[in-house]
Amino acid sequence: MDGAGSPTHPGHDHVFLGAGHERAERRTWWVIGLCGAMMALEIAGGLAYGSIALVADGLHMSTHAGALLLAALAYSYARRHAQDRRFSFGTGKLGDLAGFTSAIVLAMIALLIGYQAVARLATPVAIRFAEAIPIAALGLIVNIGSVWLLSGGHHHHGHDHHDHDDEHSVVTPAGLLLLSVFEDGVPPVFRLRSPGGLSLSEVTIETVRPDGTRQVFHLVDRDGCVESVETIPEPHRFTASIRLQGNIYPVRFEEQEHEAHGEAHHDNNLRAAIVHVLADAAVSVLVIIGLLLARTFGWLWMDPLAGLIGAGVIAAWSYGLVRDTGAILLDMVPDQRTENAVRRAVEAEGDRLTDLHLWRLGPGHLGAIVSVATTRTSQGPEHYRRLLSRFPALSHVTVEVQHA
Template structure:
């Protein structure tokens, strides 16, 4: 029988990154820059007859909306991080926002591709010089925005300043822990990644618009402009599908990173005489994972013993250990 040797301590479920508020401010700045350039490109593309430029402008408008989703998700997650209604915190809200942004990006890509195909059938006259100037300015804005979002769009740092343990005087026990290590650098913030991909898509359409306009001006190939719209749409579809897949897998608790943590847990517990009877691992925030580990052993140790073995797995932010004695 395992005795109760540790006092119950309070704990929270703050699974947000150290850069959460900074990223929120950066996305707000990108929204402002994107909105300004969006209006300029839509107006200029309409006046000068460039489908690629108009597509780029409308593309930027949807990105501004998607980034608004991202920044509101950051704000909501931050304000409600300690709300007990969210059993494992609000760390996964960014993945929900990223999923929504990816769906929006996919829809816009399909619309751009369809409109470009229509323009291939019915090309219109283009004022190349003016359109090239505006597209170049749009590209410069996109590159600035990409630089703002690039430095840590793939990871966040995290802190877990406390630990919580409790065990019961039965033939099984539970141990909940929040280790004090930084989360693994591979932890991905899909909310910031979504904003970054929207900016990259803007930059891509700007580049394709410039190439199409230069070719059209030099050789009179007005069909190059809508053709570039089709190419850009195909590339953006691929990007958006990748984000849908990754953020959706987190929402469904089926991440590749989760499987890797499972393997690390099995390796960490392998030297003991216990057998894992049930194991669940899921992501609760960027770089944060929760785990429920059920063990059976002929001579079970206290949960704190197994927690010590799992401590080197820095991605584990919330661990529940259940130990049962094997009856001969």
Template sequence: MHVHNLSSWQHSHHFQSGLEASAERRTKIVVALTIVMMVAEIAAGTIFNSMALLADGWHMSTHAGALGIAAFAYTFARSHADDQRFTFGTGKVGTLGGFTSAIILCMVALLMVWESANRLMTVQAIAFDEALMVAVIGLVVNVVSAGILGGHGLGDDHDHCGHHHDHDHHRDHHDHNLQAAYIHVLADVLTSVLAIAALLLGKYLGWWWMDPMMGLVGAAVIGKWAWGLMRKTGSVLLDHSDDRELPEEVRAAIEGDADNRLSDLHLWQIGPGHWGAIVSLVTHTPREPGHYKTLLAEVHELSHVTVEVHPCDGASCG
């Protein structure tokens, strides 16, 4: 029996950004902080009868769950990175975690609208001083958490795999899992600020209705963030892309050689900053697939390329 040396011609399907280990550690730290503050705010909001404080604590509880999902997504992607059942690796697990978090954010916004609307119907007696103290502590914890999660993986200006190119500045190199966790924490910061503002207005001006009103404002902002995150992650999961330049770069690289013509092209994102491509071409001078992969080497986003070469028998293949 002849046995091939698989390592000489097989390749890895590890399509991550390279920053996942750090993001996983930071996310787990923030999960712990969020759980501690969540318990404190729900207890204080119940005792002091503050809707702003309760809203902050309640949606922090769902954020704790969402952040837990984010941490689990990193662990799952890492532990299954070499699982052959995942055809193109686990690069999209983080995006799925981000999409799940976006759904949770929407549910949080709806819950805040419901409870705030109910509280607007009845005058509320609020223990302002005690609620303010807890809200300020919550804000500090949320700002610290945002600082822990901020940085690499949230934008697309980092140096992906050692390459930085002006032509791909618009492409999605986000770690959607980390971005979702960051948005959850930003939502916590927002609701903490709104809670403090509402409690101050209630204490000094007697505007008790500002407490539930701030719940409605926070719900609107959180809902908007959630919708944007859902659209972005949903597009990746459905292999949808509005990128107009990447197909043109692939076409230029292939058709700039000999009389090659693209007959079919499929491009889709398989991880943060990583794209897969199936390239089908016709030519009068067919070469080995490796030749065409070399032509595409300058398109650095392409991490998994399959090439089909069809000889052209007619006078023109254009």
């Protein structure tokens, strides 16, 4: 049995912070100041003008300021202690812990707003609409500005995952060809298409790998393109030569695994901060609608009803954040696609993966423990680390080799 405790990349450290860590930290401090000022104005205005929904919005903003402070302190602590050896796998998951805590705070906010709204439904009070509505509108503007500051003009949603490599363009005298590796729910195969309608009936593809291994792939018609009959073994790192009308057109494939940009890449600390501000923006919209309807039709119950609906929205967002951050803190597999791809890469040459542990170390960083059984006595841990080097998110890999 051979063991290897070193990671994929030699000379590594244990800094597993997100790529935009310091920028997110700065923006969080900016938003804290903005939310703090608006919080005081909304609470004072709601109490002075009799709007429970406006007071609820202000209280919600006050808890946002506290949650944002938690996020900022988590960023600061994680950055200052990133090299602290007391943290076996760095401080990258501190943001997930802060996000989980923020989600609990969101749930408590939802309960508080819901309680206050039900109380005001039972006992309506007079509202001074002329003063309350402008303050609620100002609160919405502040929330929109806060979201823009936190996001920095970028979205933070997951990206769609494409189960094939990008298409490679090949220019020939007869027309353009597009070659890709396709593996959407099927074993990987070549797909070749011609936008100009070039006949591909006599085309073959031959791959040459870095060790000199060659393989010929025959193509058949499939849904407006041609597809290889033979499947492509892992890893997808080779030169594919397209043979067409007596000419050869080489295409180089340098595979880098395209992991899904889901929980493996999310900065949940920043996500929690944005969710707090988005929740407040949603409540602000409902407050404005409730106040306008109450003023127009005399429906005083619309104001607390707006608060009740806002509580439901906040509770739903809180649940999603608790679910995702809790899974990371419990070291659940963060990306099933990556786990399956790692398994395929290791077992492509006939070896057997006896154990695999995959967990998140921080935004964009995964740790892995891989145990392999092989009959090839010359195969050591370095071989499997090279196989896994095409997974950019695998930042800390331990390999154990069992020789049968």
